[in-house]
Amino acid sequence: MDHDRMPGVRIGALSVPDGVRVSVAVRDVGSAIAATYGEGSFDTASIVKVDILAALLVQAEDAGRGLTPQERAAADAMIRLSDNAAATELWRVIGGADGLTAAHARLGLVATDPAPSGAWGLTRTTAGDRLTLLEAVFGAGPALNAPSRTYIQDLMARSAAGQDWGVSAAGPSYALKNGWLPRTATGLWVVNSTGRVTTEDGRTCLVAVLSDGNADLAAGVSLVEAAARASVGAVSAAGRTS
Structure with missing residues (x-):
């Protein structure tokens, strides 16, 4: 899905260190x-664990089960606790990269590619595609039925303590x-956060923040949270005046 570029949405007040991308x-x-x-x-x-669960649900719907x-149990552990073993288990159930790619096509993602190695955490994506996935989960698109959407939403709303940082800052x-992922070759961190946020004044936003090149996890969390607050604030302000 194409999303409008709005000059009003800026992260100008955000300090982004050299070598860091957001x-x-x-x-x-x-x-x-x-x-x-x-x-x-x-x-x-x-964050690809949401994709894996969505793929599982698409396949289950197709099979009528x-x-x-x-x-x-694996889905609960994968989403709420970010359990990697559970993710690997369900990755195998969906058919690995081929199953994920097929689900992405159904969900409307156009720029997300599983790693050739089959390592699910090294799937490559864009912020635009993350927003498309959030719209499939929190909207009313045809790829997921209402019970499947509600199921994913419920798990994402009950992230374990200590894993509820990120877009929640907005x-x-x-x-x-x-x-979050430290890269062995560089020692730098990938830190991402995606989800739905309702602001203090009752506005609901879908938000995806991706970053890499962070010095450590804490620095990445700080950057992601600042970006979420700035972007949600700007879009919400634009909505109030439109």
């Missing part, structure tokens, strides 16, 4: 105003999935 996509659900900041492709780290108790009510 990209944001945000949409005010009430006004439908959307914007992007920054460009490029990023490693997903654990519900999830098994084992699949539900509002008191949220449902999210974060991802």
Whole structure:
């Protein structure tokens, strides 16, 4: 999905260290105003776990079945606790990269590619594609039925303590999935956060913030949260005056 570029959405007040990249996509659900900041492709780290669950649900819908108790337990651990073993288990169930790619096509993602190595956390994506996925999960698109959307939303709204940072900085009510990954070759961190946020004044926004080149996890979290606050504030302000 194409999202409008809005000059009003800036991260000018944000201090971005040299060598660090950040990209944001945000949409005010009430006004439908959307914007992007920054460009490029990023490693997903654990935010791809939402993709894996969406793929599992698409496949289950196609087969006319519900999830098994084992699949539900793995999905809970994967989304709420960011459990990697659970993600690997469900990655195999969906058919790995081929299954994920097929689900992405159904969900409308056009710039997300699983790693050739099959390592799900090294899937490459863009902030725009993350927003498209959030719209599939929190909207009313045809790829996921209402019970599937509600199921993902519920898990994302109950992230474990200590994993509820990120886009949640933009509002008191949220449902999210974060991802963080130190790169062995450089020692620098990928830190990402995606989700739905409701602001203090009741506006609901879908937000995706991707970053890499961070010195450590704490620096990445700080950057992601500042970007979420700035972008949600700007889009919400534009919505109030449109």
